[in-house]
Amino acid sequence: MQRLNKKRILIGITGGIAAYKAAELVRHLRKLNAEVHVVMTRAACQFITPLTMQALSGNPVHTDLLDPKAEAGMSHIELAHWADVILVAPATANFMALIANGHGNDLLTTLCLATSAPLCLAPAMNQGMWNDSATRHNRQIIEDRGVHQFGPAEGLQACGETGLGRMLEPMELIEHLSEIFKHEILTGYRVIITAGPTFEAIDPVRYIANHSSGKMGFALAEAAVDAGANVTLISGPVNRETPVRVTRIDVTSARDMYRAVHDSISECDIFISTAAVADYRPSSEATSKIKKDPNVADDNLQLTLIRNPDIVASVAALKQKPFVVGFAAETGNVISYATDKLHRKKLDLIIANDVSDSSIGFNSDENAVTIIGPDFENTLTRTSKYQIARQLLDILTQRFLDRQTRKPQHTRALCTN
Ligand code: C5P
Numbered sequence: 001m002q003r004l005n006k007k008r009i010l011i012g013i014t015g016g017i018a019a020y021k022a023a024e025l026v027r028h029l030r031k032l033n034a035e036v037h038v039v040m041t042r043a044a045c046q047f048i049t050p051l052t053m054q055a056l057s058g059n060p061v062h063t064d065l066l067d068p069k070a071e072a073g074m075s076h077i078e079l080a081h082w083a084d085v086i087l088v089a090p091a092t093a094n095f096m097a098l099i100a101n102g103h104g105n106d107l108l109t110t111l112c113l114a115t116s117a118p119l120c121l122a123p124a125m126n127q128g129m130w131n132d133s134a135t136r137h138n139r140q141i142i143e144d145r146g147v148h149q150f151g152p153a154e155g156l157q158a159c160g161e162t163g164l165g166r167m168l169e170p171m172e173l174i175e176h177l178s179e180i181f182k183h184e185i186l187t188g189y190r191v192i193i194t195a196g197p198t199f200e201a202i203d204p205v206r207y208i209a210n211h212s213s214g215k216m217g218f219a220l221a222e223a224a225v226d227a228g229a230n231v232t233l234i235s236g237p238v239n240r241e242t243p244v245r246v247t248r249i250d251v252t253s254a255r256d257m258y259r260a261v262h263d264s265i266s267e268c269d270i271f272i273s274t275a276a277v278a279d280y281r282p283s284s285e286a287t288s289k290i291k292k293d294p295n296v297a298d299d300n301l302q303l304t305l306i307r308n309p310d311i312v313a314s315v316a317a318l319k320q321k322p323f324v325v326g327f328a329a330e331t332g333n334v335i336s337y338a339t340d341k342l343h344r345k346k347l348d349l350i351i352a353n354d355v356s357d358s359s360i361g362f363n364s365d366e367n368a369v370t371i372i373g374p375d376f377e378n379t380l381t382r383t384s385k386y387q388i389a390r391q392l393l394d395i396l397t398q399r400f401l402d403r404q405t406r407k408p409q410h411t412r413a414l415c416t417n
Helices: 019-031 050-057 068-073 076-082 093-100 107-114 127-131 133-144 170-180 215-226 254-267 311-316 334-344 385-403 409-416
Strands: 008-013 035-040 085-091 119-123 153-156 162-166 190-195 230-235 246-250 270-273 280-282 305-307 323-330 349-354 366-373 376-384
Touching: 008 019, 008 050, 008 076, 008 107, 019 035, 019 050, 019 085, 019 170, 035 050, 035 076, 035 107, 076 107, 085 093, 085 107, 085 170, 093 107, 093 119, 093 133, 119 170, 127 133, 127 162, 190 215, 190 254, 215 230, 215 246, 215 270, 215 385, 230 254, 254 311, 270 311, 270 385, 311 323, 323 334, 323 385, 334 349, 334 366, 349 385, 366 385, 376 385
Parallel strands: 008 035, 008 085, 085 119, 190 230, 190 270, 230 246, 270 323, 323 349
Antiparallel strands: 153 162, 280 305, 349 366, 366 376
16 A cells, blocks of 8 residues: 555545545545545535545545636646546446546546546446446446546445445555556655755855756656655755655755765665765865955965765665665766776665766756666666656666565554554
């Protein structure tokens, strides 16, 4: 059930007696740490109140397509984009007919048309309606479009008849929902990524920095979230939007980054160090702005620099160390310098990157890298940083899982509580 952790689940409720089970469904989803928004049709509100669903989901319930107040909060299109999955439970025969025919005449049907998230239906209806040829025809159309159907179950129905048409129980629906996310191979694992440059203060207005844009680290964070991981991104100063479902910690200097990493590292399974951490910082930060002295003839200003802690090496040296991946941005002898760092810093993998080529360097949108491990080397040819991030994540995940004999740290923590 870890797979539903932090997932954004939109529950649609249509007007059937099984609507009461939606309350328990939402309650369980929330217990599993899923985010839930509920959309109810007008008929659903006759069976269960929006207030109940609001209290259980922790969010306002959406009922109208043309409600200006609701649209000002989260519009129907925003809701459609927000959802990782839509589950309509119960889905009546009428609702299935509307979906089969592509109707968009209320909020829920419109959302189902607008979303690109997987759509799942939990049919619930009288057995005669379920077996009717029109419903059968609609079921086939819906199935051909790739809509998931969970159930129905067979048994005694609310109307007193017996047969197929009972909505599955909430926990059964949750089992099916979690299957939707089974391709997410990092589900339950915690990934920490550092990104961007660090700023090392000289005085209150000046600092030493570098050209890192953070693009690679942010793209990796997005790819890790898409693989189901619980991702913390510790970023130096960059002007980038935080990818959805990523926990971001902003830091300024290398020492801030070191502290943030070690504060979070205890439950980390994979640590990816993409940050361009300043190797040195001024030995002291002047308390006020350093002034040019017009009376001094010497044009030189001496700054003494001292070494910063090596964050990735310090993580790799931990007793309970995660799988550690470093980056080596080099301008020459790329592979040999990177291999040397792999061994010297005791990393599991290192990604070598030739930044002398400005088209794949710090601020560019593209990259080409070589992944180096103790016993292999794999080159990824030039493509967008987003694509590189996905390919990198696939390879490093495979290496991590191959070596992995222990359970995800996050799951372990949950089990011992
Ligand atoms: O030694 P160099 O800076 O080239 O090593 C690069 C790798 O080490 C990167 O993964 C970078 O994030 C990490 N690093 C670090 N702390 C430092 C310097 C580099 O974590 N002080």
